[in-house]
Amino acid sequence: MAQAKDNIFVGLDIGTTKICAVVARRNMEDGIDIIGLGSAPSTGIRKGVVVNIDSTVKAIKDAVASAERMSGVTVKSVCAGIAGGHIESFNSRGVVAVKSGEVTKSDVDRVLESASAVNIPMGYEVLHIIPQQYILDGQNEIKDPIGMSGVRLEVEVHIVTGAVSSATNITKSCTKAGIAVEDIYLEQLASSEAVLTDDEREIGVCLIDGGGGTTDMAVFNRGAVYHTAVLQIGGNNFTRDLTSGLSTSEAEAEKIKIREGCVMTDLVGPDETIEVPSVGGRPPRTVSKSVMAQILQMRAEEICELFLGELQKKRLFDMLSAGVVMTGGMSNFRGMEELASSVLGLGVRIGKPVNVGGLADQVNNPIYATAVGLAKLHAKNGHSQNIISSGNEDGVFKKVSERMKDWMKEFF
Ligand SMILES: Nc1ncnc2c1ncn2[C@@H]1O[C@H](COP(=O)(O)OP(=O)(O)OP(=O)(O)O)[C@@H](O)[C@H]1O
Ligand SMILES: [Mg+2]
Secondary structure: OOOOHHHEEEEEEEOOOEEEEEEEEEOOOOOEEEEEEEEEEOOOEEOOEEOOHHHHHHHHHHHHHHHHHHHOOOOOEEEEEEOOOOOEEEEEEEEEEOOOOEOOHHHHHHHHHHHOOOOOOOOEEEEEEEEEEEEEOOEEEEOOOOOOEOOEEEEEEEEEEEEHHHHHHHHHHHHHOOOEEEEEEEHHHHHHHHHOOHHHHHHOEEEEEEOOOOEEEEEEEOOEEEEEEEEOOOHHHHHHHHHHHOOOOHHHHHHHHHHHOEOOHHHOOOOOEEEEOOOOOOOOEEEEHHHHHHHHHHHHHHHHHHHHHHHHHOOOHHHOOOOEEEEOHHHHOEOHHHHHHHHHOOOEEEOOOOOEEEOHHHHOOHHHHHHHHHHHHHHHHOOOOOOOOOOOOHHHHHHHHHHHOOHHHHHO
């Protein structure tokens, strides 16, 4: 079926374990209908960062080709995710005098610019400037000051920076795969878009996206982003723990983890066992499931404790009236909800993509949160598939800075 090009949006999640393309169509309710999904194993990504262009290009082509077959759409441009240890974020504030006594769009642009006048190391660029609140003549918690009267306009923002080289390698891989990158978003902000509700973001929530290579967090309060962080530890660490703990190959450890993985020993019966293939031609062994659960529980506790420490250090813990939402492949472990809740001392739910129509069943798994969120953000901010970047890698940052000005609309 032929589709109007400007109605089709594509999220491309370049993850450590898989590259995933979600094709969506904007629907009558201003939401999206999923019309295609394609996924391919990724071998050129380490801890969220492109380390091998050729294998990444191949995986992008494979994922996009399957999404195209399912949707009948020819994918020309995407909204891509960015992650990795190079991401830094912090809060900043800016202040300007209101020129005409009434706040205009240009005053808002200027105050955002003044908030972003911070020292950023060479080789790094601002990815996102997200307003938290505007303050007009001392009156705070203003979400949209345009049209209001006042003389002194302040803004508090959350700024995310990333390595230019990482973003360049994402656009380069896509360009080589014949696809233009229209925009780049921090992956946990994309996942948040897919799995969180507006209420949760309003009263305070922490999103934790546990992928294969990294575990990313984003804290929201009063509808705005207050903190983002990337932890370079993920599902692959659980696999490695099982590889050594159960003396088996990495491939078998991964299979056991997916099939039987449980992060709470209490949920495993004392007599339950698993068959573990050995290496070097030795016969398989029967191992108690609680041994496996013990290994996984230790790693899950470590990750949750790191997040607890981060929330306490940044004084965010008391902001989280809606608790924690976990997504990404790691949230699929049996017992993860209970374990995270007991370590963090907060309510925890598992987040799968919500509020999407069409082939919603196909993406009903936390591993698709980022790709669905990217497609949603593309639909919110993208103009059309016809707007294709020139293949010039600098173009994305230009686009990002243009978009910064639209954040106000997006997050409030
Ligand atoms: N049912 C499951 N139980 C336990 N772990 C699982 C399950 N399903 C997937 N995983 C793990 O989740 C991880 C993949 O998650 P996800 O697809 O969210 O990662 P990614 O986006 O490729 O990586 P990243 O976000 O770190 O770049 C892998 O380590 C995988 O083994
Ligand atoms: Mg991911």
